[in-house]
Amino acid sequence: KAGVTQTPRYLIKTRGQQVTLSCSPISGHRSVSWYQQTPGQGLQFLFEYFSETQRNKGNFPGRFSGRQFSNSRSEMNVSTLELGDSALYLCASRINANEKLFFGSGTQLSVL
């Protein structure tokens, strides 16, 4: 069974641009979560989607948004990029709430 797949692996953007990250969950997993990892703040929860609905949201500004499609694939969008958005963005999936969470390899975003 394939794991969680994230694309692209690396991204370089400049301030003010926007970016879209993609995540394909493990087959059969209906829940997709996104986390931001930075050296200073560690792992911070962004949001979770289940059956195309946002079920939970972390404490991030509205520039961070996401969505989930009917095939459970998810995208995360960050608009008006700031230098502080440079981070490793990790996607994770699970069958349902309160089940084990499996992570992808992440997208490393650098904002210049």
Add this chain to the structure above:
Amino acid sequence: GEDVEQSLFLSVREGDSSVINCTYTDSSSTYLYWYKQEPGAGLQLLTYIFSNMDMKQDQRLTVLLNKKDKHLSLRIADTQTGDSAIYFCAETPSDDYKLSFGAGTTVTVRA
């Protein structure tokens, strides 16, 4: 990860046992996890334990859970150079579905 606490660094000799400790906050957490992150990689689910268990063993890994003290530990037997990584403890608080992570313990295995 401010609610889950871990020591930041651990240095261990190859072949010795490593013990990584974690203190969590929510006694109602259903699952408690250990994740491993190697340089440039995502998080690998190493092992987990249900909150109604005291101990779980999986090959070289032993997880101990002390619910009274909200203390979780991961023991790695016969530590190898491939065990060098950052290890994260995580809990799922009862009122939330997201995972709360510790800051991570960097384990360095020396020859």
